[in-house]
Amino acid sequence: xxxTQEILVYIAVLLxxxxxxxxxxxxxxxxxxxxxxxxxxxx
Amino acid sequence: xxxxxxxxxxxxxxTSVFNHLTGLNQQVGNYPGITVEKKIGYxxxxxxxxxxxxxxxxxxxxxxxxxxxxxxxxxLMNKNDEDFPDVAIVVSDxxxxxxxxxxFTQIKELEIPTILVINMSDRMKRKGISIDIPVLEKExxxxxxxxxxxxxxxxxxxxxxxxxxxxxxSDACLDTSKIDVEYxxxxxxxxxxxxxxxxxxxITQDVNFGKVDKKPxxxxxxxxxxxxxxxxxxxxxxxxxxxxxxxxNDTLKKGYLVDKSKARDLRSILDRILTHKVFGYVIFFGxxxxxxxxxxxxxxVPMDFIDSSFASLGDWxxxxxxxxxxxxxxxxxxxxxxxxxxIFIPQIAFLFLFISVLEESGYMxxxxxxxxxxxxxxxxxxKSIVPLISGTACAIPAIMATRNIESWKERLITxxxxxxxxxxxxxxxxxxxxxxxxxxxxxxxxxxxxGLTLMFLYLLGFAAAIISAYILNKVLKIKSKSYFVIEMPNxxxxxxxxxxxxxxxxTKAFLVDAGKIILAISIVLWFxxxxxxxxxxxxxxxxxxTEVVNQEISSLELDDKIASYKLEHSYIGIVGxxxxxxxxxxxxxxxxxxxxxxxxxxxxxxxxxxxxIYSVGSAGEEEExxxxxxxxxxYPNGKxxxxxxxxISLLLFYAxxxxxxxxxxxxxxxxxxxxxPMIQLFGMTAIAYITALxxxxxxx
Numbered sequence: 001x002x003x004t005q006e007i008l009v010y011i012a013v014l015l016x017x018x019x020x021x022x023x024x025x026x027x028x029x030x031x032x033x034x035x036x037x038x039x040x041x042x043x
Numbered sequence: 044x045x046x047x048x049x050x051x052x053x054x055x056x057x058t059s060v061f062n063h064l065t066g067l068n069q070q071v072g073n074y075p076g077i078t079v080e081k082k083i084g085y086x087x088x089x090x091x092x093x094x095x096x097x098x099x100x101x102x103x104x105x106x107x108x109x110x111x112x113x114x115x116x117x118x119l120m121n122k123n124d125e126d127f128p129d130v131a132i133v134v135s136d137x138x139x140x141x142x143x144x145x146x147f148t149q150i151k152e153l154e155i156p157t158i159l160v161i162n163m164s165d166r167m168k169r170k171g172i173s174i175d176i177p178v179l180e181k182e183x184x185x186x187x188x189x190x191x192x193x194x195x196x197x198x199x200x201x202x203x204x205x206x207x208x209x210x211x212x213s214d215a216c217l218d219t220s221k222i223d224v225e226y227x228x229x230x231x232x233x234x235x236x237x238x239x240x241x242x243x244x245x246i247t248q249d250v251n252f253g254k255v256d257k258k259p260x261x262x263x264x265x266x267x268x269x270x271x272x273x274x275x276x277x278x279x280x281x282x283x284x285x286x287x288x289x290x291x292n293d294t295l296k297k298g299y300l301v302d303k304s305k306a307r308d309l310r311s312i313l314d315r316i317l318t319h320k321v322f323g324y325v326i327f328f329g330x331x332x333x334x335x336x337x338x339x340x341x342x343x344v345p346m347d348f349i350d351s352s353f354a355s356l357g358d359w360x361x362x363x364x365x366x367x368x369x370x371x372x373x374x375x376x377x378x379x380x381x382x383x384x385x386i387f388i389p390q391i392a393f394l395f396l397f398i399s400v401l402e403e404s405g406y407m408x409x410x411x412x413x414x415x416x417x418x419x420x421x422x423x424x425x426k427s428i429v430p431l432i433s434g435t436a437c438a439i440p441a442i443m444a445t446r447n448i449e450s451w452k453e454r455l456i457t458x459x460x461x462x463x464x465x466x467x468x469x470x471x472x473x474x475x476x477x478x479x480x481x482x483x484x485x486x487x488x489x490x491x492x493x494g495l496t497l498m499f500l501y502l503l504g505f506a507a508a509i510i511s512a513y514i515l516n517k518v519l520k521i522k523s524k525s526y527f528v529i530e531m532p533n534x535x536x537x538x539x540x541x542x543x544x545x546x547x548x549x550t551k552a553f554l555v556d557a558g559k560i561i562l563a564i565s566i567v568l569w570f571x572x573x574x575x576x577x578x579x580x581x582x583x584x585x586x587x588x589t590e591v592v593n594q595e596i597s598s599l600e601l602d603d604k605i606a607s608y609k610l611e612h613s614y615i616g617i618v619g620x621x622x623x624x625x626x627x628x629x630x631x632x633x634x635x636x637x638x639x640x641x642x643x644x645x646x647x648x649x650x651x652x653x654x655x656i657y658s659v660g661s662a663g664e665e666e667e668x669x670x671x672x673x674x675x676x677x678y679p680n681g682k683x684x685x686x687x688x689x690x691i692s693l694l695l696f697y698a699x700x701x702x703x704x705x706x707x708x709x710x711x712x713x714x715x716x717x718x719x720p721m722i723q724l725f726g727m728t729a730i731a732y733i734t735a736l737x738x739x740x741x742x743x
């Protein structure tokens with residue numbers, strides 16, 4: 001039986017993976033050629 | 044009464060000249076219908092002769108771009124105006140003569156007798172300027188008065204010239220019709236009784252020539268629209284400006300000399316020292332040494348504070364929250380990972396502080412000038428120094444900064460070598476490894492060995508960039524032209540508000556932007572290190588107990604063995620073990636291997652990864668800093684992991700290895716192909732591997 005802490009862990013891990021996949025594999029179309037607010041993927 | 048118009052660029056001291064000529068004999072009003080000030084004064088030329096002087100608004104040229112400037116053209120185009128001048132005085136500044144003469148050449152074409160006043164002559168000696176007045180008078184077809192409105196020298200000379208104004212030529216000094224001979228011929232034939240240049244101004248200026256004789260002007264405008272489009276007229280205007288500046292340049296070469304070696308003002312004296320062919324470089328490297336020394340020495344106190352604070356926070360969370368996997372994630376994943384980044388904020392803040400001060404003071408452009416001589420030998424431009432130095436902050440904007448390098452070959456080489464310079468993300472890696480393996484000692488009683496090592500790594504990165512550029516310059520068969528033009532700003536005291544904002548923004552970007560990735564990677568890493576496949580991981584406790592059944596060990600040591608066994612058989616342990624044979628010759632174990640892989644996402648992840656892995660791999664509950672955990676890490680045979688050999692090997696690996704994934708992406712974007720980033724990735728990784736291998740084998 002999965003307890004509360006384990007559920008929290010799985011949620012945190014899924015959110016982290018989702019963030020990283022979105023950051024590195026999904027790039028929204030840019031309307032300008034400047035870096036805008038995301039530092040050109042520096043971080 | 045003689046009517047004189049006083050004209051000139053803003054900031055040439057025109058109003059001072061006006062005040063000297065007129066004294067208190069002035070009237071101030073407004074031009075009709077508008078709020079622009081109209082100043083008229085009276086000047087006594089001789090006992091019986093006076094001149095009425097009108098001080099016109101400052102204007103850069105007769106191509107009016109403001110209401111002030113429109114007033115100047117309107118007056119000079121309208122002979123029926125009561126203030127239309129008998130003679131014009133164009134006031135110029137001796138230091139900006141080239142720019143000021145544009146207006147002068149235009150006024151001359153309006154067929155008004157024009158005197159050129161060269162003001163601020165008191166500054167000539169300090170700036171090393173000398174002028175051949177007769178030569179300039181001949182070339183410009185005018186009379187010149189050399190004046191200093193500050194010391195009042197030369198003011199009487201203006202009055203003398205005004206008395207003799209009828210002998211001043213009203214001929215133009217160059218012929219504008221050459222810009223389009225056919226067009227101006229047709230204009231001349233259509234309007235034989237009108238001044239060609241006035242017609243040209245009417246056609247091209249968006250000015251309300253309300254008081255000007257309308258009919259011929261309207262005819263000229265409609266003539267022009269019938270023969271030339273708007274864009275064609277704009278191109279002709281640009282051509283006119285180019286022709287004027289060419290004439291001005293040729294004229295000044297004959298009669299205007301600037302000898303920097305004779306200049307005596309502070310800027311020139313400083314430039315002679317700071318751009319000296321020997322001392323310039325000595326001073327530059329001295330400044331660099333000071334910067335890196337300060338980064339290490341000044342940052343140690345806040346860094347120690349941050350380190351122990353995070354360790355305490357982890358301890359508090361462990362003691363306060365209910366025991367379980369999520370608490371474990373908080374302490375050993377999130378807090379440990381974030382602590383590994385926040386600790387380096389003092390060093391990064393100091394680095395950006397020094398770079399900002401150098402930029403704000405104007406010294407950075409002197410560095411660019413100095414370095415051009417060296418850079419050129421390696422196939423780079425003096426402008427390459429900006430990306431190379433910016434690369435000490437981050438390679439991404441540094442690579443983007445190469446866009447202002449005109450030559451494609453120089454630009455490509457700069458893009459390919461910039462990642463060799465030590466970016467701020469590598470600083471946490473260097474800082475922690477140097478603190479671990481380099482003794483905290485003074486050399487010659489002055490220099491800190493750790494600070495020197497850091498400086499050496501920065502210089503090594505720079506040297507690697509330069510040497511690679513030299514090789515690439517020989518190897519790459521790309522033809523391109525190269526030239527270097529730079530304007531050096533005046534020296535000034537740095538505005539500390541700007542410096543502070545810059546430091547704050549850069550540090551915030553590092554913390555917030557990198558912090559999000561570190562946090563996410565720390566969570567994923569903790570999960571991969573805390574969970575594993577198969578029986579070996581799930582039954583770790585029983586397996587270890589069976590192994591040590593005949594040994595006498597404490598419960599703490601047993602817990603440590605179980606934690607370590609679990610880590611080795613976790614998901615991340617399997618990855619690390621797989622690559623371990625490749626990295627073992629470099630002196631790295633599988634845990635360091637994991638950190639090498641994850642730091643490709645962002646270099647600063649290296650420290651956070653190790654912090655997470657070592658925290659997870661230890662069952663001990665005593666408060667320990669990241670540095671202490673790394674220092675205590677040993678191999679199964681008891682030997683320390685972080686020795687001088689392995690530390691230097693890691694330092695050199697990071698010095699030469701390709702930077703993060705984002706760098707790869709920006710190189711692809713700037714070179715528009717995957718070819719160059721792939722060459723960069725494999726090339727730099729190979730150099731890093733070989734260098735790390737050799738250094739470990741030598742030092743072990």
